[in-house]
Amino acid sequence: MPQPATHTIHVAFRCDGLTGEFQDFKMAAWMPGYYRIMDYERYVSNFHAADATGHSLPFEKVTKNTWRVVTANAPSVILNYDVAAAATTFAAQNFLAETRAFLAPPGLFLYVSGQLQHRVTVVIKLPAGWTTIATGLDPVPGRRNTFTAPNFDILLDCPILMGSQELLRFDLRGHAHSVAIEDVPANVSRDKMLADLKRVVDAATKLIGEIPYSHYTFLLMGRGNGGIEHLNSAAIAFNGNSLSTDAGYRRWLSYVAHEYFHNFNVKRIRPIALGPFDYDTENLTNMLWVSEGLSVYYQDLVTVRAGLVTPDQYLDTMKSAIASFQNASGHRYQSATESSWNTWGTSGVGNDRNTTISYYNNGGMLGAMLDLAIRHQSQNRWSLDDVMRALYRTYYKQKKRGFTDAEFRQACESAAGAPLDEIFQYASTSREMDYARYFAYAGLDVTCTSEDAPGGYIGVNTSTRDGKLAITDVIPASPGAQAGITTADQILEVDGAKATAKALNDALVPGAAVKLKLARGMVEVPVAKNSKRTYTIQRSANPTPLQSAILKDWLRTAQ
Numbered sequence: 403m404p405q406p407a408t409h410t411i412h413v414a415f416r417c418d419g420l421t422g423e424f425q426d427f428k429m430a431a432w433m434p435g436y437y438r439i440m441d442y443e444r445y446v447s448n449f450h451a452a453d454a455t456g457h458s459l460p461f462e463k464v465t466k467n468t469w470r471v472v473t474a475n476a477p478s479v480i481l482n483y484d485v486a487a488a489a490t491t492f493a494a495q496n497f498l499a500e501t502r503a504f505l506a507p508p509g510l511f512l513y514v515s516g517q518l519q520h521r522v523t524v525v526i527k528l529p530a531g532w533t534t535i536a537t538g539l540d541p542v543p544g545r546r547n548t549f550t551a552p553n554f555d556i557l558l559d560c561p562i563l564m565g566s567q568e569l570l571r572f573d574l575r576g577h578a579h580s581v582a583i584e585d586v587p588a589n590v591s592r593d594k595m596l597a598d599l600k601r602v603v604d605a606a607t608k609l610i611g612e613i614p615y616s617h618y619t620f621l622l623m624g625r626g627n628g629g630i631e632h633l634n635s636a637a638i639a640f641n642g643n644s645l646s647t648d649a650g651y652r653r654w655l656s657y658v659a660h661e662y663f664h665n666f667n668v669k670r671i672r673p674i675a676l677g678p679f680d681y682d683t684e685n686l687t688n689m690l691w692v693s694e695g696l697s698v699y700y701q702d703l704v705t706v707r708a709g710l711v712t713p714d715q716y717l718d719t720m721k722s723a724i725a726s727f728q729n730a731s732g733h734r735y736q737s738a739t740e741s742s743w744n745t746w747g748t749s750g751v752g753n754d755r756n757t758t759i760s761y762y763n764n765g766g767m768l769g770a771m772l773d774l775a776i777r778h779q780s781q782n783r784w785s786l787d788d789v790m791r792a793l794y795r796t797y798y799k800q801k802k803r804g805f806t807d808a809e810f811r812q813a814c815e816s817a818a819g820a821p822l823d824e825i826f827q828y829a830s831t832s833r834e835m836d837y838a839r840y841f842a843y844a845g846l847d848v849t850c851t852s853e854d855a856p857g858g859y860i861g862v863n864t865s866t867r868d869g870k871l872a873i874t875d876v877i878p879a880s881p882g883a884q885a886g887i888t889t890a891d892q893i894l895e896v897d898g899a900k901a902t903a904k905a906l907n908d909a910l911v912p913g914a915a916v917k918l919k920l921a922r923g924m925v926e927v928p929v930a931k932n933s934k935r936t937y938t939i940q941r942s943a944n945p946t947p948l949q950s951a952i953l954k955d956w957l958r959t960a961q
Contacts, residue, residue, distance in 0.1 A: 602655065606663050606666070777956065831875065
């Protein structure tokens, strides 16, 4: 990076020992942890291939992210190319400016097709005046600014932050944890940040039962937005000024706890679709509500277990999440599994915010109800914690693979000792969730009050299946129920137009009527006013011994 102001990164890639008439060199199309096709190859320019003597080797682009080089059994092949970096920081793209850089390896490093298993070494040439490099890569002893990875999957999973960051460290049970900090005001105590990060790591690793890495790096970038988890690091961008308030500091702890817990849930405990990765295309799964949603659930639970957040603060967070979810119209049209599958933007109802949900938020609530259901059904002998530990042992450590959708459900029902049909129906449909029932298992009373809100309401929830709008839930006594709509129905047209979630949502005007063509005939449904819901969660006055035990074990704090 000799001229950082140009936002251009130069890469030289040397491969020794290749055989064959030609080799395909590829660049990943996406970054694991960020489920979008990024088309990183469009930022590559000035590509050149040569042998060790400097003799140019012919090449051509054979796919949008593949360069085919005629190597003719050359013992060494050296590629040189430039990568244009972005002008704003984001955890899934390269950034380069005069004083700092963030390198997103999938968008920077080429690899040889079919040769991901080989060890790789990276030498970084820092611009003048730059002093720090932070990454999850292993440093090579005795070689300055040189790092190594056992294979290219690990390389692509280790972002690199450089410049003049503060570099701090704490150790936990013999494992080093590096912390690179940017743009955090001087009045925010570094000692407190380190102590609290250590408590988060301690609580999370005790939950699973071990520390699975030799060292871990927090890349705390105090500018930009978004965070992405990695096998032994996390890249987290945030507003450093927010740490100056108690509420902002707690949000930051929760955010960091989320990305850290991913080193277990996603990087090691994972759906079978999420590894080994196909870097060329989407890696589709129904289970991001587990991978991301349960990480949302545990991010707050870990901070409670660490003694950094009180149980009452946790319950306030949960009631706000429930209200946010229920007051958004998207929960009537999309399930957690659909949201997971469609996050790549390849199919389904698209990204219309009125007809989609976040598998993050929905998954967090499903995690709480799943945990409470397991504790209740097992008489508080088992919990979702036990499920996570079992998945870690069985699939990550023993089978060395991800789990299928059915295997995840089986693990949950095995812990509960009973079927959990309703919870998994909540995950796969847009059925209304009975929060009161599940929180009552912990001796908590959930109440809901309503008031008029913008928008219309007919009391039916739908799901898009194979391009068709199916009814998944009908609210008792709602306009839809009174019009005779049932869960056996399928909507073909809305006011004469093809039925889609967006078409139905847009047609709901209070005081009017919507004409629905069902597979069995026409119905006309009056549209009522929408309502805004407010939730409270309070401890029951007279909990049973089981309810008290579940609440105590569920929201236990550090001793």
